[in-house]
Amino acid sequence: xxxxxxxxxxxxxxxxxxxxxxxxxxxxxxxxxxxxxxxxxxxxxxxxxxxxxxxxxxxxxxxxxxxxxxxxxxxxxxxxxxxxxxxxxxxxxxxxxxxxxxxxxxxxxxxxxxxxxxxxxxxxxxxxxxxxxxxxxxxxxxxxxxxxxxxxxxxxxxxxxxxxxxxxxxxxxxxxxxxxxxxxxxxxxxxxxxxxxxxxxxxxxxxxxxxxxxxxxxxxxxxxxxxxxxxxxxxxxxxxxxxxxxxxxxxx
Ligand code: 4G0
Numbered sequence: 001x002x003x004x005x006x007x008x009x010x011x012x013x014x015x016x017x018x019x020x021x022x023x024x025x026x027x028x029x030x031x032x033x034x035x036x037x038x039x040x041x042x043x044x045x046x047x048x049x050x051x052x053x054x055x056x057x058x059x060x061x062x063x064x065x066x067x068x069x070x071x072x073x074x075x076x077x078x079x080x081x082x083x084x085x086x087x088x089x090x091x092x093x094x095x096x097x098x099x100x101x102x103x104x105x106x107x108x109x110x111x112x113x114x115x116x117x118x119x120x121x122x123x124x125x126x127x128x129x130x131x132x133x134x135x136x137x138x139x140x141x142x143x144x145x146x147x148x149x150x151x152x153x154x155x156x157x158x159x160x161x162x163x164x165x166x167x168x169x170x171x172x173x174x175x176x177x178x179x180x181x182x183x184x185x186x187x188x189x190x191x192x193x194x195x196x197x198x199x200x201x202x203x204x205x206x207x208x209x210x211x212x213x214x215x216x217x218x219x220x221x222x223x224x225x226x227x228x229x230x231x232x233x234x235x236x237x238x239x240x241x242x243x244x245x246x247x248x249x250x251x252x
Pocket of ligand 1: 087090115116117118132133134138139141144
């Protein structure tokens with residue numbers, strides 16, 4: 001997959017993608033990154049890329065021309081069928097479904113805005129979609145760009161080792177993840193749940209599903225609402241609630 005990024009701070013991006021799973025995926029050719037800096041397309045002596053907002057008020061707005069030239073360079077180097085996405089605090093929420101859909105594209109060109117945003121005419125004329133990674137304001141779109149690249153690239157064939165399957169995990173099935181444990185079996189008197197050491201694969205499957213359902217019910221009930229539950233899952237969640245009530249409300 002080809003990923004173009006239009007950013008005024010190119011140094012924030014390359015290094016961040018060079019480590020761990022993403023670094024390995026890049027060297028193996030699972031994806032490639034092409035960063036284009038709009039400042040290279042600023043024509044005046046001061047290399048100006050921003051200006052004051054029409055109508056007044058604080059802050060600066062990114063100008064259309066340098067952004068548009070940079071985007072066109074990035075799109076020219078991206079495969080046909082690539083989408084143009086602007087990262088903005090005012091965008092549609094980026095989630096696991098968005099990541100899955102994007103991972104099927106031949107390419108993506110991401111535009112990282114700065115300041116209060118960009119001239120609206122740039123978004124209207126040059127951008128296919130606006131994505132936000134969450135309801136908070138950042139100083140720029142570079143960190144959101146890295147977040148969406150990470151979420152998308154790890155879904156690409158060959159990005160994860162076989163021990164790191166993207167299928168079995170949190171959100172793949174609409175639930176939060178179950179708890180994980182590794183050695184030692186006891187830490188400060190706190191033991192790993194017995195069932196995980198039992199070798200009973202069916203019991204382990206049910207325990208993990210019960211914990212995932214319980215955790216989602218406690219922390220993200222709206223995910224459960226949206227997803228619905230099978231008959232088995234309803235039974236397991238009831239068990240979780242009963243056990244939890246027994247644990248948190250001791251007799252008397
Ligand atoms: C566009 C994305 C870009 C608009 C970018 C800010 C948060 C996110 C920027 C704004 C960003 C996010 C309207 C403040 C640059 N901050 N949540 N900062 N506004 O994805």
